[in-house]
Amino acid sequence: MTSFPLYVSLLIAITSECIHLEFLSSCLDLFSKLTFVNSKGTIPCVEGWKLSMSSLMALWNECHCNSNISFPLTNRFNQDCLENLFAIIRQSGICRDNPTPDQFSSALSHAMVNVLLRPPPNSNCA
DSSP, rough: OOOOOOHEEEEEEEOOOOOHHHHHHHHHHHHHHOOTTOOOOOOHHHHHHOOOOOHHHHHHHHHHSOOOOOOOOOOGGGSSSHHHHHHHHSSSSOOOOSHHHHHHHHHHHEEEEEEEESSTTTTTTT
16 A cells, blocks of 8 residues: 655545644644744634634534535635626726725626626637
């Protein structure tokens, strides 16, 4: 049997049979025990990592136990789609930097309609 490094086994999707949850739990324990020299309080990035790890474990438990989701697509847990949407809204209209609620709502509706009416990239429609 070939033994792979730990990082190779973590490159697969999170499932009920994988080692991700055990690894996240051990990392959370490690981050909880970290101490920093001359630190007067908590370090924000460490607290952020702990929050991210505990949130991912809680999300997995919720998805797996209550929703019958086999594996979450963790590569989708980012802000890229939201940032792209706001970029589209900023690029539309006259008042790009500080739109009123009505202007924002109109730009959002316009962006959503454009996405729905756009032909698929592999279609033969012009």
